[in-house]
Amino acid sequence: MRSNRPVARAALAALLISPAALPAQPSASYTVRLMTPETALKAAQAALADCRGRNYQIAVAVVDRAGLLQVLLRDRFAGPHTVDMALNKAWTAVSFRTATTELGAQTQPGRPMSGIRDLPRVIAAGGGMPVEAGGSLWGAVGVSGGPNGEADDRCAKAGIDAVADELSF
DSSP, rough: OOOGGGHHHHHHHHHTTGGGGSSOEEEEEEEEOOOOOHHHHHHHHHHHHHHHHHHOOOEEHHHEEOOOOOOEEEOOOOTHHHHHHHHHHHHHHHHTSOOHHHHHTTTTTTTTTOOOOOOOOOOOSEEEEEEEEEEEEEEEEEESSSHHHHHHHHHHHHHHHHHHHHHOO
């Protein structure tokens, strides 16, 4: 009887890993929606224009849903740090699917999620906003260079508002 044990184990293993034993998958692929470079540029230009109208020199970054840079614009007198800050604010917003102002409030010292601030690239300050429309996450806009996070948020929102109709079909 011992000689049949390996055969029985092999049969059991085959049964356990057979397609019938695995949960049904609706499809072997999925579809995602991405902003075109033109749409991302339009959002960045609108954010930059809004900040210029308020006399802020800023950098604005637009990332896709994976956090990859699509567009980066830096106004002529924006500080050199604004480039990395804008990109990382956008990356943070899309990564956590939340505005960086809200993430800043949720990750204050002593709060359960405070450790998130220690992760590389995470910026828990205003100016990063996810772009969500039509039930999809499209990416995020990050702005840096305004006098405070609320000012950066206003400019980022202006960028999102400029493309919202194109994405909300």
